[in-house]
Amino acid sequence: DTGVSQDPRHKITKRGQNVTFRCDPISEHNRLYWYRQTLGQGPEFLTYFQNEAQLEKSRLLSDRFSAERPKGSFSTLEIQRTEQGDSAMYLCASSRGQAPNYGYTFGSGTRLTVV
Amino acid sequence: AQSVTQLGSHVSVSEGALVLLRCNYSSSVPPYLFWYVQYPNQGLQLLLKYTTGATLVKGINGFEAEFKKSETSFHLTKPSAHMSDAAEYFCAVSDYDKIIFGKGTRLHILP
Numbered sequence: 001d002t003g004v005s006q007d008p009r010h011k012i013t014k015r016g017q018n019v020t021f022r023c024d025p026i027s028e029h030n031r032l033y034w035y036r037q038t039l040g041q042g043p044e045f046l047t048y049f050q051n052e053a054q055l056e057k058s059r060l061l062s063d064r065f066s067a068e069r070p071k072g073s074f075s076t077l078e079i080q081r082t083e084q085g086d087s088a089m090y091l092c093a094s095s096r097g098q099a100p101n102y103g104y105t106f107g108s109g110t111r112l113t114v115v
Numbered sequence: 116a117q118s119v120t121q122l123g124s125h126v127s128v129s130e131g132a133l134v135l136l137r138c139n140y141s142s143s144v145p146p147y148l149f150w151y152v153q154y155p156n157q158g159l160q161l162l163l164k165y166t167t168g169a170t171l172v173k174g175i176n177g178f179e180a181e182f183k184k185s186e187t188s189f190h191l192t193k194p195s196a197h198m199s200d201a202a203e204y205f206c207a208v209s210d211y212d213k214i215i216f217g218k219g220t221r222l223h224i225l226p
């Protein structure tokens with residue numbers, strides 16, 4: 001169990017640029033979740049996958065955001081045409097089954113700063 | 116929709132004193148409830164969870180929480196605070212196949 005890995009840890013980008021984050025879950029976990037956390041707030045749900053299927057997307061996930069999990073293993077979260085309001089910590093979590101039964105294992109997050 | 120409310124965005128206690136972090140939930144179905152801890156620049160770590168059964172749940176690092184349905188509460192306690200407990204704590208509730216988090220309470224430990 002190597003834990004949930006996120007890459008990069010930090011990303012600084014200029015407004016209008018595209019960015020992509022990667023998450024590698026624990027290998028036997030079939031569910032993968034993306035959250036966004038801004039300063040002074042708790043994690044806000046963005047989207048989640050069961051294997052390669054994206055099962056739910058929050059209304060927070062605007063058209064500029066897209067997430068994939070092509071082979072049911074790692075996942076990517078892309079933000080197009082970044083805005084200053086996108087600055088946040090993006091957290092990935094995985095679970096071996098239904099989250100309420102098993103809870104999450106979180107990665108350390110990717111901190112995005114849009115300048 | 117399921118939600119949690121954490122009372123107090125900042126709580127300060129002296130080292131050795133009782134820690135009490137308050138959480139109230141709202142859920143249309145029997146809830147699963149969680150407490151997570153976050154240290155600076157790190158992800159969240161599960162402290163404890165309530166699913167069904169015993170209403171007093173023991174977690175890691177000496178923390179425990181009690182599920183009180185009549186009060187819709189799930190407060191987190193620790194008998195004696197340690198400096199290493201300084202962190203942000205999140206109460207959370209299940210929402211079908213995902214977990215919804217509160218806004219968090221930052222715990223400060225005074226020497």
